[in-house]
Amino acid sequence: MTQxxxxxxxxCDWSVDLAPLSDGGRLxxxxxxxVIRVPCSGFVRPNWLEDALNRGADGVFVTxxxxxxxxxxxxxxxxxxxIDQLRRRLQRRKVDPARIGMLAFxxxxxxxxxxxxxxxxxxxxxxxPAPPARAAGRAAVTQPAQASEGERP
Amino acid sequence: xxxxxxxxxxxxxxxxxxxxxxxxxxxxxDQWFLGGGFVGALLIAYSFIVLLLRxxxxxxxxxxxx
Amino acid sequence: MSTVATxxxxxxxxxxxxxxxRGTLRLDVLVNKLYPTxxxxxxxxxxxxxLFLFTLVLSGIFxxxxxxxxxxxxxxxxxxxxxxxxxxxxxxxxxxxxADGFIVGILLHLLRNWFTDRHLFARDNPWISGMFLxxxxxxxxxxxxxxxxxxxxxxxxxxxxxxxxxxxxxxxALTRLFIGGVGISDGTLVRILFLHIGPATALYVxxxxxxxxxxxxxxxxxxxxxxxxxxxxxxxxxxVPVTRETIPAATPAASPTRxxxxxxxxxxxxxxxFLPAGVVVLLLVxxxxxxxxxxxxxxxxxxxxxxVRHSGVAQVIDGNCTGCELCYYDCPYNAIVxxxxxxxxxxxxxxxxxxxxxVIESRCVECGICIGACPFEALELPxxxxxxxxxQVGEAVQA
Numbered sequence: 150m151t152q153x154x155x156x157x158x159x160x161c162d163w164s165v166d167l168a169p170l171s172d173g174g175r176l177x178x179x180x181x182x183x184v185i186r187v188p189c190s191g192f193v194r195p196n197w198l199e200d201a202l203n204r205g206a207d208g209v210f211v212t213x214x215x216x217x218x219x220x221x222x223x224x225x226x227x228x229x230x231x232i233d234q235l236r237r238r239l240q241r242r243k244v245d246p247a248r249i250g251m252l253a254f255x256x257x258x259x260x261x262x263x264x265x266x267x268x269x270x271x272x273x274x275x276x277x278p279a280p281p282a283r284a285a286g287r288a289a290v291t292q293p294a295q296a297s298e299g300e301r302p
Numbered sequence: 303x304x305x306x307x308x309x310x311x312x313x314x315x316x317x318x319x320x321x322x323x324x325x326x327x328x329x330x331x332d333q334w335f336l337g338g339g340f341v342g343a344l345l346i347a348y349s350f351i352v353l354l355l356r357x358x359x360x361x362x363x364x365x366x367x368x
Numbered sequence: 369m370s371t372v373a374t375x376x377x378x379x380x381x382x383x384x385x386x387x388x389x390r391g392t393l394r395l396d397v398l399v400n401k402l403y404p405t406x407x408x409x410x411x412x413x414x415x416x417x418x419l420f421l422f423t424l425v426l427s428g429i430f431x432x433x434x435x436x437x438x439x440x441x442x443x444x445x446x447x448x449x450x451x452x453x454x455x456x457x458x459x460x461x462x463x464x465x466x467a468d469g470f471i472v473g474i475l476l477h478l479l480r481n482w483f484t485d486r487h488l489f490a491r492d493n494p495w496i497s498g499m500f501l502x503x504x505x506x507x508x509x510x511x512x513x514x515x516x517x518x519x520x521x522x523x524x525x526x527x528x529x530x531x532x533x534x535x536x537x538x539x540x541a542l543t544r545l546f547i548g549g550v551g552i553s554d555g556t557l558v559r560i561l562f563l564h565i566g567p568a569t570a571l572y573v574x575x576x577x578x579x580x581x582x583x584x585x586x587x588x589x590x591x592x593x594x595x596x597x598x599x600x601x602x603x604x605x606x607x608v609p610v611t612r613e614t615i616p617a618a619t620p621a622a623s624p625t626r627x628x629x630x631x632x633x634x635x636x637x638x639x640x641x642f643l644p645a646g647v648v649v650l651l652l653v654x655x656x657x658x659x660x661x662x663x664x665x666x667x668x669x670x671x672x673x674x675x676v677r678h679s680g681v682a683q684v685i686d687g688n689c690t691g692c693e694l695c696y697y698d699c700p701y702n703a704i705v706x707x708x709x710x711x712x713x714x715x716x717x718x719x720x721x722x723x724x725x726x727v728i729e730s731r732c733v734e735c736g737i738c739i740g741a742c743p744f745e746a747l748e749l750p751x752x753x754x755x756x757x758x759x760q761v762g763e764a765v766q767a
């Protein structure tokens with residue numbers, strides 16, 4: 150069951166040591182989980198989590214350092230608050246809050262991290278299946294083409 | 303596990319009562335070092351009670367740092 | 369860090385620092401098994417030092433009202449305070465042991481932030497101010513031992529004068545400044561009292577400097593540790609009274625040669641057993657200057673050398689910024705300031721803005737927290753763009 154799930158994890162460079170755990174962007178023990186390394190858990194924009202869910206991921210989670218020990222002082226606290234807001238926002242659209250997770254583990258906490266990820270995936274597996282992937286259109290701010298590339302004349 | 307914590311809280315509460323009696327004894331007999339030392343022991347007992355209450359889950363983390 | 373740095377780190381210092389970092393974080397895992405993360409004392413070493421400083425200030429104010437700064441009276445006034453004033457001895461002990469706790473807290477804070485690389489690059493401001501805090505704390509502790517004016521204080525003063533004299537050119541003048549004239553007099557004790565209280569006040573100025581680049585500094589430990597530390601200080605003051613070491617009062621005739629040691633403040637004076645005064649002064653200066661140089665002189669100067677991700681300083685995309693101040697509130701280093709907008713933005717949401725976010729490059733640590741804070745796509749890390757992330761998300765979902 151867990152094999153068919155697609156879970157995207159954003160993992161802070163400074164939290165769990167992924168070298169022994171992952172293989173080409175996947176967790177070895179939980180192959181359904183794809184990991185994306187980010188410089189700090191606070192770097193993740195909640196829009197991206199929403200986007201991943203819209204594009205057909207069954208769940209998303211963010212992993213930061215233990216609370217109180219963020220390398221950048223408060224990235225994980227901020228991310229936890231943003232994820233709480235995102236859950237409330239998505240709940241109104243009938244997305245189960247269990248599909249979004251916030252984890253916090255240090256460099257040497259690989260074992261507890263894996264256990265927590267497995268529990269997270271199992272919780273999602275027990276949910277009714279998610280609606281099929283919607284178009285990847287993003288309800289973001291309208292902007293002129295190429296505005297964010299800095300190539301305007 | 304929870305019952306161990308509860309037993310710990312009860313034991314520490316008893317101890318802190320003893321320390322409080324010690325403070326009063328030190329004050330009554332003008333042994334100030336004894337009384338002051340018991341103040342410290344009482345505060346340390348309180349700190350462990352707070353820790354156990356947190357482990358049991360009766361008091362949560364501070365709101366900003368949940 | 370975790371995967372990249374260990375592979376590339378070369379050089380003995382870099383390898384040592386990496387193993388120290390791993391050791392520190394391993395210790396955290398152990399402590400977190402005992403205490404929940406919000407109670408972990410190692411996450412609050414700075415707050416613990418601040419708690420001890422607060423205890424010192426309160427007990428010091430109490431002691432100040434009983435202290436008499438003159439050669440004949442100071443030892444007697446301390447004796448009176450200890451023996452006759454209710455709980456005076458306890459407060460004196462609290463002042464003494466809280467000072468020890470203060471130094472221990474500062475050193476833990478220093479080592480932890482050193483080993484976990486929180487002093488590098490844009491984050492040198494707390495490190496430099498912290499070195500000054502450490503210097504002042506050590507000096508205040510030393511003058512505190514002099515204030516009692518027992519034989520130890522007398523010997524300490526003569527040793528310190530010897531250290532001052534050994535400074536070339538300025539030595540004699542500094543000595544005259546310190547003892548207030550040619551010989552030790554009542555004026556000397558007044559000066560020492562000021563040199564105890566004045567720098568202690570200055571500590572708060574340095575603390576302002578320490579905090580100035582930080583949003584929401586954690587300046588107070590959790591309640592459980594407030595109770596524990598204050599309790600420990602009181603318990604020690606009661607169980608190991610300061611009167612345990614009986615040192616006779618200083619007299620001009622006495623020429624003491626030994627005194628009970630204190631490992632927290634008097635180590636330089638212990639070194640005088642083996643080294644000439646000039647060498648000790650040189651050693652202290654070298655320690656201080658070396659401490660100031662640590663963030664700059666270490667081999668791991670650049671993120672590339674350290675092997676950490678180098679994302680580049682966050683850039684504001686002018687056309688998208690709406691001036692909503694969200695990044696300004698979330699930046700942990702006060703690196704983002706809001707300036708009056710020179711003109712409207714390009715996107716619809718930014719059309720009516722009155723403010724514009726600007727990143728101060730020298731303060732940015734490239735963590736990307738502002739990118740997560742911005743709902744308008746107005747911030748980017750130049751070497752890890754939003755479209756890179758979205759491409760990775762796409763690949764992850766397709767695969």
